[in-house]
Amino acid sequence: MKTRFAPSPTGYIHIGNVRSAIYPYLLARQNQGTFILRIEDTDQARYVEGATELIEDTLKWLGLDWNEGPIVGGPNAPYFQSERKSHYIDWAKKLIAMGRAYADDTSPEKIQEYRDQCARAKVPYLYRNFRPENPPEWHEGLPLRFKSDPKPRCWHDEVMGDMEAGPEVQDDIILIKADGLPTYNFGHIVDDAEMGVNYVMRGVEYLPSTPNYIALYEALSLEVPKLVSLPHILAPTGGKKLGKRDGAKSVTEYRADGILPEAMLNYLACLGWNDGTEQEIYNKDELIQKFAIDKVQTSGARYDEVKLLWMNGQWIRKIADEQGIDALYERTLDFWPEIAANYDDEYKKQVLSIIYDRLKTLSDLRDMTSYFFVDPTIDLNMVTGNKFLKKFSEEELSTMLQLTVEKLKGADWTQNNLQNLLNQLLEETNKKPAELFSIIRIALSYAPFSPALHLTMEVLGKNIVLARLQKTIAALEND
Numbered sequence: 001m002k003t004r005f006a007p008s009p010t011g012y013i014h015i016g017n018v019r020s021a022i023y024p025y026l027l028a029r030q031n032q033g034t035f036i037l038r039i040e041d042t043d044q045a046r047y048v049e050g051a052t053e054l055i056e057d058t059l060k061w062l063g064l065d066w067n068e069g070p071i072v073g074g075p076n077a078p079y080f081q082s083e084r085k086s087h088y089i090d091w092a093k094k095l096i097a098m099g100r101a102y103a104d105d106t107s108p109e110k111i112q113e114y115r116d117q118c119a120r121a122k123v124p125y126l127y128r129n130f131r132p133e134n135p136p137e138w139h140e141g142l143p144l145r146f147k148s149d150p151k152p153r154c155w156h157d158e159v160m161g162d163m164e165a166g167p168e169v170q171d172d173i174i175l176i177k178a179d180g181l182p183t184y185n186f187g188h189i190v191d192d193a194e195m196g197v198n199y200v201m202r203g204v205e206y207l208p209s210t211p212n213y214i215a216l217y218e219a220l221s222l223e224v225p226k227l228v229s230l231p232h233i234l235a236p237t238g239g240k241k242l243g244k245r246d247g248a249k250s251v252t253e254y255r256a257d258g259i260l261p262e263a264m265l266n267y268l269a270c271l272g273w274n275d276g277t278e279q280e281i282y283n284k285d286e287l288i289q290k291f292a293i294d295k296v297q298t299s300g301a302r303y304d305e306v307k308l309l310w311m312n313g314q315w316i317r318k319i320a321d322e323q324g325i326d327a328l329y330e331r332t333l334d335f336w337p338e339i340a341a342n343y344d345d346e347y348k349k350q351v352l353s354i355i356y357d358r359l360k361t362l363s364d365l366r367d368m369t370s371y372f373f374v375d376p377t378i379d380l381n382m383v384t385g386n387k388f389l390k391k392f393s394e395e396e397l398s399t400m401l402q403l404t405v406e407k408l409k410g411a412d413w414t415q416n417n418l419q420n421l422l423n424q425l426l427e428e429t430n431k432k433p434a435e436l437f438s439i440i441r442i443a444l445s446y447a448p449f450s451p452a453l454h455l456t457m458e459v460l461g462k463n464i465v466l467a468r469l470q471k472t473i474a475a476l477e478n479d
Ligand code: GLU
Pocket: 005, 006, 007, 008, 040, 184, 188, 201, 202, 203
């Protein structure tokens, strides 16, 4: 089995583009087949510098290794369409020789005239209705068109089922453009045939053009590969295709935000496919094992960023629990707040070990851990405005903190002991946990959230804990 991912290097890696890479990858790996990466860079106007590297880098990040393609090479090199010009010309010449392709020297103005004429007559515009009787001989620099033979066509789509289309959707499509490069419509057919691709998986947006592709396969006496249309990814509100404006970031941005590749792969693989069970978390090997085309859904799948974040949180925990904190820590190196740079790895690992189960993305570390590295700014509004603390006077709050300082001063600084001391304090002060622990937590972190108090204290260390408690006591007294 040979599958391929054939992106165009336009610089922006949309969620949907990546999913079009994942399914063919899974299918190829499941069948010990070949997964090809081919760069479809024939649209010079849309080409973006560095976009190919971005594609390669994203696939590597996701763990989608390719057997043939850029960097690794292969028997069908080159894998850039812009370097395969002679291949398309050879196939085009075959069509010319058979009388199935002709040069098109119609000016854009003339084409516009044809279009206007059709609009006035309220009939769809089809170039073949204006096909010239005596086209000039073809040479490079002139567009080359397919001479279609419109007729009813049937084919099978592995996801969408049995399909049929009438002659009205078949036209004399352009094969070679004026710049000498092929259109997508022609280029991909030549490449898939030469490269031996037998499963063509791509977005459902190519479905309407498929009758034209079938006609081309037929004209070239090529076997039609298995055709697999992948449903659209829909905007979170449903109804329409997910676009840049719907809040979905590019894969590059999600990566920079600290989405793990395992989570991205898992989430996108399950967007439009499920194995019929309740399972939601899959690693790559499980996906390879379980992926099945007949379980790819035919309707669009709604993009849900909340779910992606949830899944990422699950993966953060999974890595910590299965591979250990050191393994998770390696993934976090780019995501700590700047001030953490002065601290050693061991200390950051301790912080990570008590906070990882609250992270949704790795970049949450930036906002959620600063008080482990720098004294927080005192903000008494957080104390007096707290819903559990509102009812106490500043004096009462200060007393609670003083009693805490007394209790902790000579303490043996282990989490078990700290836990016991905090429980004793609850009894001695006759306060509820939400009350006593809120004032201590705020004095230590001035953050909306922190891990369990005894763990936070253990990591911060005695000196810092006592100093921060004292500072808030002083602030309450001087207020
Ligand atoms: N170059 C096309 C795209 O990026 C590929 C479509 C296909 O997979 O055949 O949309």
